Structure formats: C-alpha cells, structure tokens
Amino acid sequence: QSVLTQPPSASGTPGQRVTISCSGSSSNIGSNTVNWYQQLPGTAPKLLIYSNNQRPSGVPDRFSGSKSGTSASLAISGLQSEDEADYYCAAWDDSLNGRYVFGTGTKVTVL
Amino acid sequence: EVQLVESGGGLVQPGRSLRLSCAASGFTFDDYAMHWVRQAPGKGLEWVSGISWNSGSIGYADSVKGRFTISRDNAKNSLYLQMNSLRAEDTALYYCAKDITYYYGSGSYYTVWGQGTLVTVSS
Numbered sequence: 688q689s690v691l692t693q694p695p696s697a698s699g700t701p702g703q704r705v706t707i708s709c710s711g712s713s714s715n716i717g718s719n720t721v722n723w724y725q726q727l728p729g730t731a732p733k734l735l736i737y738s739n740n741q742r743p744s745g746v747p748d749r750f751s752g753s754k755s756g757t758s759a760s761l762a763i764s765g766l767q768s769e770d771e772a773d774y775y776c777a778a779w780d781d782s783l784n785g786r787y788v789f790g791t792g793t794k795v796t797v798l
Numbered sequence: 799e800v801q802l803v804e805s806g807g808g809l810v811q812p813g814r815s816l817r818l819s820c821a822a823s824g825f826t827f828d829d830y831a832m833h834w835v836r837q838a839p840g841k842g843l844e845w846v847s848g849i850s851w852n853s854g855s856i857g858y859a860d861s862v863k864g865r866f867t868i869s870r871d872n873a874k875n876s877l878y879l880q881m882n883s884l885r886a887e888d889t890a891l892y893y894c895a896k897d898i899t900y901y902y903g904s905g906s907y908y909t910v911w912g913q914g915t916l917v918t919v920s921s
Contacts, residue, residue, distance in 0.1 A: 689842060722907040724843070731893060731911040732835075732843065743909070775843050779904040785857055787833070787845040787906060 690715060691776050691790035698796040699766045707793045709759040709776035715788055719779040721759040723752055724789075726773040735774070736761060763795070771797045800824035800910050802894045807915030810884055818915055820877040820894030825910075828852070828872035831897035833908065834879050836890035836917075846892070847879065848902035855901060862888075884919045891916050 692710040699705040709721065723736035734743050736752035739759065749765045759778075763770055776790035806818040820832070834846040847858045847868040856868055867880040877894055892915050895908035 689844075719904045720907075724908075726843075731913055732908075733911070734907060734909055737898070737907045738905075773842075777843075777907070779906055781904070783860065785903055786859060787848065787902075789835075789843040789845065792842040 689791045690780060690788045691778065693774075693776060693790040693793045695791070696794045696796065698798055699763075700798045701766055701768060703766050704762060704764045705766055705795060706763075707761045707774055707776075707795070709761070709790050711757050711759070711778060711788075713757060714782040715757075715778045715780040716754065716759055717757040718781060721752065721754050722777045723750075723761045724775045724777065726775065728772070732775065766795075766797055768797050771795060800896070802896060802910055802912035804892060804894050804912045804915035807892065807917045809918045809920065811921050812885060812919055814884055815880070815882045816884060816917060818879040818881065818892055818894075818917070820912060822875045822877065822894075822896070825896070827870075827875040829900055831855075831900060831902035831906065832870060832877045833895045833897060833902065833906075834868060834877075835893045835895055835908070835911075836888075837893070837914075838887075838890040841890075844890075848897070848906070849877070850902055851900040855903070857902065881917070884917075886919050889917060889919045 724732040725735040726732045739754040833848040894912040896910040
C-alpha cells in the first residue's frame with residue numbers, strides 16, 4: 688500500500704548519527720514537500736519535520752531533513768535514548784485524484 | 799490547549815457500520831482541513847480521508863472509497879467518519895489529525911493528532 692519506501696530499521700549508539708532514507712517518485716516527493724513524523728511507543732504520531740527541512744517549535748535541532756529529486760532523508764545527530772521510536776516520511780501524491788501517502792516506517796533502536 | 803479527542807470505536811461484525819467522531823478544541827476549527835489516518839495493529843500509518851475547511855473538497859484512500867464518508871460540523875467543532883461495509887482489514891487505530899491549512903492537498907501536513915479510537919472488525 689505504501690508508495691514511499693523506507694528501511695525497516697536503523698540503529699546507533701548514544702551520540703552517533705543515524706540517517707533514514709525515504710524513496711518515492713515524481714508524483715509525490717518529486718513534486719511536493721516531504722514531512723516526517725515520530726511515533727514513540729504507545730503514542731500518537733508527532734510532527735518532526737515539515738516542508739522538507741523545517742522543524743516545528745520544540746523539536747531539537749539534532750533532527751534535520753533534506754530532499755533531493757524523488758528521495759528524502761532524516762538525520763538524527765547526537766542520538767539519544769529518547770529518540771528510540773518509529774519514524775515515517777510523508778508527502779502529498781498527485782496521482783489517483785490526490786492522496787496523502789506515508790512511508791513504510793523505520794524503527795530506530797538506540798543500542 | 800489544542801486538542802483532538804476521538805470516539806466511537808469498538809468491536810463490530812464484518813459488513814456492519816460504525817461512526818467515528820472527533821471533538822476539536824483550543825483552535826478555530828473551521829480554519830483548517832481535517833483528516834483521518836489509521837494504523838493497523840503492528841503496522842504503519844495509512845491516510846484514510848481528508849476534508850477541507852468548508853467541506854468543499856474531500857478525498858479518500860482507494861481502500862475505503864465508496865464505503866467510508868467523511869464529514870464535519872463546524873458549528874459543533876466536530877469531524878466524523880461514517881464507515882459502512884466494514885471488513886477485517888479495516889481493523890485499526892483511527893486517528894483524527896489537524897492540517898496546517900484550510901485546504902487539503904499539496905503542502906498538507908498534520909500538526910495535531912488525537913490519541914485514536916480502536917476499531918476491531920471481527921465475527
């Protein structure tokens with residue numbers, strides 16, 4: 688169902704840098720902005736990055752986003768234990784009368 | 799405090815109907831598009847449906863098109879999802895989410911989420 692592809696898992700030790708990729712197509716990432724959501728265990732998703740690389744108020748600057756062509760990335764620098772969560776990329780997709788699509792999700796584990 | 803509270807979930811048999819509600823508070827409800835997003839147990843997020851501020855623009859995921867109907871009552875600060883002909887694969891936690899802007903479409907993203915209401919479709 689998901690049209691945005693992410694690696695199922697990523698991990699790192701505290702303080703390390705972790706990067707999550709998100710691969711799409713010309714109808715979604717290629718022509719629209721990318722957003723990222725963080726979902727801590729047992730909680731609702733939370734907006735982490737919007738418009739490719741913007742952080743909402745309150746999101747630490749160790750989280751950063753980027754986009755190039757039909758792919759996007761989320762980087763977590765200075766990984767902390769509280770960053771252990773599921774991360775989803777998302778974008779508007781212009782196909783099929785328009786729809787909002789989420790990535791397959793990436794589970795980040797802090798070793 | 800900006801808040802979204804979903805209700806109406808429960809156990810329902812395949813083929814039956816259920817109506818979800820989302821009560822909004824802490825912001826001017828009719829200034830924003832609203833959405834339903836679901837998450838099957840142990841699975842990822844799936845956009846279900848979106849509605850613009852004045853109900854003039856509505857969209858559905860292919861998986862629910864023709865079975866689900868989204869609506870809103872701006873006078874009651876409420877969002878709804880009427881779910882008919884429910885299937886086992888509709889079993890999920892259903893979230894209500896507030897858009898950043900009044901329309902839904904390119905540029906949309908969700909700034910506020912409710913805690914979800916669980917829908918279980920089983921005989």
